[in-house]
Amino acid sequence: MDISVIIPLFNEEESIPELFEWIQRVMEKEKFSYEVIFINDGSTDRSWEIIEELSLHSEQVRGICFRRNYGKSPALYCGFKEAKGDVVITMDADLQDSPDEIPELYRMIMEEDYDLVSGYKQKRYDPISKTIPTKLFNATARKISGIKNLHDFNCGLKAYRKEVVKNIEVYGEMHRYIPYLAKSAGFDKIGEKVVRHQARKYGESKFMGLNRFVNGYLDLLTLWFLSTFGKKPMHVFGFLGSIMFFIGFLAVVGLGADKLWCLANGIPQRLITNSPWFYISLTTMLIGTQLFLAGFLGDLISRSSTSRNDYQISKKIRIADQ
Numbered sequence: 001m002d003i004s005v006i007i008p009l010f011n012e013e014e015s016i017p018e019l020f021e022w023i024q025r026v027m028e029k030e031k032f033s034y035e036v037i038f039i040n041d042g043s044t045d046r047s048w049e050i051i052e053e054l055s056l057h058s059e060q061v062r063g064i065c066f067r068r069n070y071g072k073s074p075a076l077y078c079g080f081k082e083a084k085g086d087v088v089i090t091m092d093a094d095l096q097d098s099p100d101e102i103p104e105l106y107r108m109i110m111e112e113d114y115d116l117v118s119g120y121k122q123k124r125y126d127p128i129s130k131t132i133p134t135k136l137f138n139a140t141a142r143k144i145s146g147i148k149n150l151h152d153f154n155c156g157l158k159a160y161r162k163e164v165v166k167n168i169e170v171y172g173e174m175h176r177y178i179p180y181l182a183k184s185a186g187f188d189k190i191g192e193k194v195v196r197h198q199a200r201k202y203g204e205s206k207f208m209g210l211n212r213f214v215n216g217y218l219d220l221l222t223l224w225f226l227s228t229f230g231k232k233p234m235h236v237f238g239f240l241g242s243i244m245f246f247i248g249f250l251a252v253v254g255l256g257a258d259k260l261w262c263l264a265n266g267i268p269q270r271l272i273t274n275s276p277w278f279y280i281s282l283t284t285m286l287i288g289t290q291l292f293l294a295g296f297l298g299d300l301i302s303r304s305s306t307s308r309n310d311y312q313i314s315k316k317i318r319i320a321d322q
Contacts, residue, residue: 003027003034003106004085008075009093013045014202016093020054020061023099027060030103037062037079038093042069048315055317063317073175074311080165082319086110088165092156094202101195105159108191115164115187118150118179119157121197137176137220144224145180150192153179157195161187177220237295245288251281 005023009016020036027034040048040063048065055061064078076090087109091097101119108117134154141153154176168181179190255272262269272278 001035001085002032003087003089003102004079004083005034005036005089005091005099005102006039006076006079006083007036007091007093008039008041008072008079009043009047010041010069011043011045011047012093012202013043013047013050015095016047016050017054019093019095019099020058023102024058024060026099026102032103032106035060035062035084037064037082039063039075039079040065041071041075042066052317059318061317062319063315064313064319065315067312067314070311071173073170073173076175076178077170078311078313080168080170083162083165086162088160088162090156090158090160096198097157098196098198101157101193102159105157105193108193109159109161112191113189114159114191115161115189116179116182117159117191117193118152119155119195120150120152120192121155122151122194123197141177141180141220144220145177145183147179147183147190150179150190152192153177155195163187237291239295241288241291241293241295243288244284244291248281248284248286248288251277251284255281 007019016038023034023036038051038061040051048063051061051063051065055063062082064075064082066075079090080088087106089102089105091099097119105117105119108114134152138151138153142148142150145153158178160182164182164185164187167187168178168185170178170181174181182188183190255275255278259269259272261267
């Protein structure tokens with residue numbers, strides 16, 4: 001199969017039929033073999049009913065329906081797991097991403113040998129409350145990830161070589177950093193394509209507000225730590241713990257030596273326990289020990305959660321049970 005199109009959605013009943021018809025038109029014109037996997041992320045409108053209706057008329061339609069709203073990353077994780085195409089395309093369901101971009105994205109993966117191609121919405125139709133935080137966020141993401149050529153990490157329109165989506169794990173809210181996840185997994189040929197951004201035709205954006213901006217930075221710091229120390233937490237916690245313990249130990253030795261020197265020379269000296277430096281030293285040693293143990297325990301349990309990507313699915317369309 002040439003292409004898998006993965007579409008996460010939440011309450012997009014108006015746009016689904018138009019989007020699928022548009023994708024169909026592009027695929028048939030280019031003579032691609034394809035599938036469209038809709039991931040219904042706990043919608044409360046008629047989104048799933050419409051997907052079921054589409055599946056009755058087209059064998060290319062596949063679908064997963066979550067029991068509740070989990071978020072975009074879990075939807076992509078499940079879509080990636082089921083994708084069969086040589087090239088995997090992700091796009092939003094709100095008609096702001098154009099299916100007309102698919103042939104060129106496919107060509108860049110297959111002919112130019114990119115592992116991942118990310119869309120760049122150079123001209124946006126979003127409100128200023130969304131565009132300014134997005135620019136700040138992308139600048140920070142470029143700096144931390146080292147992927148200097150990407151201008152829009154969070155663009156929903158992306159193309160992947162199949163091996164990429166099968167070897168990365170998207171969880172929590174890490175969909176913003178899939179290029180970073182791919183790079184960390186060894187897929188470092190990452191490109192960018194300027195794509196057309198269209199004004200939202202139906203409803204309102206589901207991803208607005210300060211919470212989105214703050215969480216984006218927190219997730220970026222989490223990913224940086226995991227990619228740097230995720231499999232070797234002892235390297236950071238053990239190092240910091242050892243440094244703190246050593247400083248505290250030297251301070252205690254210094255207090256003891258000062259006490260002994262005063263006693264040897266008959267100089268009156270108060271009890272060591274009456275000195276604030278004693279408690280500062282003791283606290284430093286205790287914190288150092290705890291950090292060291294945290295690193296040791298982190299090494300034992302790092303990335304061993306068996307339920308991190310366990311999502312409740314109520315219905316499926318052409319999805320085999322694992």
